[in-house]
Amino acid sequence: MSPAPVVRAGRTRSAATLLxxxxxxxxxxxxxxxIGSVRVPPGQVWGIVxxxxxxxxxxxxxSRARETIVLDVRAPRVLLGAVTGAGLAVIGTALQALVRxxxxxxxxxxxxxxxxxxxxxxxxxxxxxxxxxxxSVAAFxxxxxxxxxxxxxxxxxxxITSSRLVLSGVAVAAVLTAVLDLLLLTTDRGNEARAVLxxxxxxxxxxxxxxxxxxxxxxxFGIGVLTAQARNLNLLLAGEEAATTMGLDVARFRARxxxxxxxxxxxxxxxxxxxxxxxxxxxxxxxxxxxxxHRRVLPTAALGGAxxxxxxxxxxxxxxxxxxxxxxxxxxxxxxxxxxWLMRRDARRGTDRGVA
Amino acid sequence: MTATELSVxxxxxxxxxxxxxxxxxxxxxxxxxxxxxxxxxxxxxxxxRAVYRVLRPDAGRVRVDGGDAWAxxxxxxxxxxxxxxxxxxxxxxxxxxEVVAMGRTPHKRFLAGDTPEDGDIVDSALLAVDAVxxxxxxxxxxxxxxxxxxxxxxxxxxxxxxxxxxxxxxHLDIRHQLSVLDTLRRLPATVxxxxxxxxxxxxxxxxxxxxxxxxxxxxxPPAEVLTPRLLAEVYGVxxxxxxxPRTGAPQVTxxxxx
Numbered sequence: 001m002s003p004a005p006v007v008r009a010g011r012t013r014s015a016a017t018l019l020x021x022x023x024x025x026x027x028x029x030x031x032x033x034x035i036g037s038v039r040v041p042p043g044q045v046w047g048i049v050x051x052x053x054x055x056x057x058x059x060x061x062x063s064r065a066r067e068t069i070v071l072d073v074r075a076p077r078v079l080l081g082a083v084t085g086a087g088l089a090v091i092g093t094a095l096q097a098l099v100r101x102x103x104x105x106x107x108x109x110x111x112x113x114x115x116x117x118x119x120x121x122x123x124x125x126x127x128x129x130x131x132x133x134x135x136s137v138a139a140f141x142x143x144x145x146x147x148x149x150x151x152x153x154x155x156x157x158x159x160i161t162s163s164r165l166v167l168s169g170v171a172v173a174a175v176l177t178a179v180l181d182l183l184l185l186t187t188d189r190g191n192e193a194r195a196v197l198x199x200x201x202x203x204x205x206x207x208x209x210x211x212x213x214x215x216x217x218x219x220x221f222g223i224g225v226l227t228a229q230a231r232n233l234n235l236l237l238a239g240e241e242a243a244t245t246m247g248l249d250v251a252r253f254r255a256r257x258x259x260x261x262x263x264x265x266x267x268x269x270x271x272x273x274x275x276x277x278x279x280x281x282x283x284x285x286x287x288x289x290x291x292x293x294h295r296r297v298l299p300t301a302a303l304g305g306a307x308x309x310x311x312x313x314x315x316x317x318x319x320x321x322x323x324x325x326x327x328x329x330x331x332x333x334x335x336x337x338x339x340x341w342l343m344r345r346d347a348r349r350g351t352d353r354g355v356a
Numbered sequence: 357m358t359a360t361e362l363s364v365x366x367x368x369x370x371x372x373x374x375x376x377x378x379x380x381x382x383x384x385x386x387x388x389x390x391x392x393x394x395x396x397x398x399x400x401x402x403x404x405r406a407v408y409r410v411l412r413p414d415a416g417r418v419r420v421d422g423g424d425a426w427a428x429x430x431x432x433x434x435x436x437x438x439x440x441x442x443x444x445x446x447x448x449x450x451x452x453x454e455v456v457a458m459g460r461t462p463h464k465r466f467l468a469g470d471t472p473e474d475g476d477i478v479d480s481a482l483l484a485v486d487a488v489x490x491x492x493x494x495x496x497x498x499x500x501x502x503x504x505x506x507x508x509x510x511x512x513x514x515x516x517x518x519x520x521x522x523x524x525x526x527h528l529d530i531r532h533q534l535s536v537l538d539t540l541r542r543l544p545a546t547v548x549x550x551x552x553x554x555x556x557x558x559x560x561x562x563x564x565x566x567x568x569x570x571x572x573x574x575x576x577p578p579a580e581v582l583t584p585r586l587l588a589e590v591y592g593v594x595x596x597x598x599x600x601p602r603t604g605a606p607q608v609t610x611x612x613x614x
Contacts, residue, residue: 014534123522228466228467231461231464232461234450234454234458234461235458235461237450238455238458238510239441241405241408241439241441242439242507242613243412244408244409244410244430245408245409245410245437245438245439245441245459245511245520246429246434246438246459246462246514247430247431247432247433247434247435247461247462248461249429249430251430283561288449291449291450291451291454292449292454293450293452293454294439
């Protein structure tokens, strides 16, 4: 008997997918730096970037203005898009396993709303207990609170059905969003409220280099922890009882990863606003290529999410230029129909997978 | 893979105020195949869940190899005890081989990859349940019987010294019922399984425990346990018990009313 044919085939496919996605990400980032109101040719983009990195092979033949556009205006924005897309995709993957439901993702479960409310409270009430990271800390607390609330209300008799999960996610998100709107409407800090309102639609505009380190760290932390726990995430797919018999302390594991997921979501939402459906779509799309093993899904979903959000942001600032569309609006435009398709597909398969 | 002793000592399990199992004791010597029979709702699954550490006993103890199963870390117990449970969820696009490979998890160190040895163990587990040809198929497209065999293979890949199975022959066609039970019987491990089919239980088990209303009504070798009187009392059905001339095992025939 030949040993492990599938595993090897899976690895090869997974390596190929990773390679393709890495190339795609490079192309996407280049496009993100090149496209905009001022078009910069890709060759020049690379010239500017490599020059800035200190490894320029060509003498600068571009204006200072272009350099500023590429390096100071577009680069942080494109990078934040890539980091946020990767992070949301990884978190969606983990949430789908943790609540054992293919429709789970931070936006639909109200986690992003919780994070938003946390962040907005800080802005409106002007709390700066934790200095510059106050926003992220509050967003983390809000995200964790919302996630626990949705999980507790959706779970009955040790099980979570898709319908209950989505319903309680929608309900919690609705309440949190209402509270958020109330805060914005009644605050006497009118200018800030307007800025916040734009932010709540999810957008990558106005990002500076100094705002990137925290989301970057959160992403590395999230990918690191989740990849290290990939085997255990796989076990959850087998059902809670079965996972226990294979050595996983399910309650403790879930509690810990809920904290990790909320932390990453909080930081990402604080930086880019609540951007929906990336976490829903990416895991499902990459599973079509690499299968369901989390050791392969997590890295591919991360790259896929990065590519997707970089392009979504390019579209957001070019489709209706000079008006900029919040990128969250665009991801919802793609993600909503995807969600409906996913729901119908699972109905056709005759399995509400939340019900074991 | 070696066998281990199991002793369930006066275990009581409750759900709210209702007793699922009341002061049940049961032992399995190393290498024995022990059958748990009884009508629906008699507490078979609950008792098994206490053994594979999902339902915590309100009183009593579960000892595996002398030690309290509920005092061990989950992971450490999983290196000794494997289970095939009834609650088997559908999967997110895992191939059969990946599902079986999950059984290796409790034996893997943090961040360790799959070794060729793991591959061999998975292969022989698939072989044991006649599922080698399914290895590349997506698990969630399998039939109920095929899934059941794969889940048994997953438990085998765990290389347990005690294997606990809740109705392992459910969904299986008769050929695979026989071959799966035969495989289980020939394992070096101690096996504790709940079975619906009394004749299969009589043929394949060394000893039987009969549960009724959460209590043990009888226990012992099948020929001593399966009597018309007990079956009438437990199942409320008239039955004849004969010794099968070919197999030598007791053969139960239920008689319709009248």
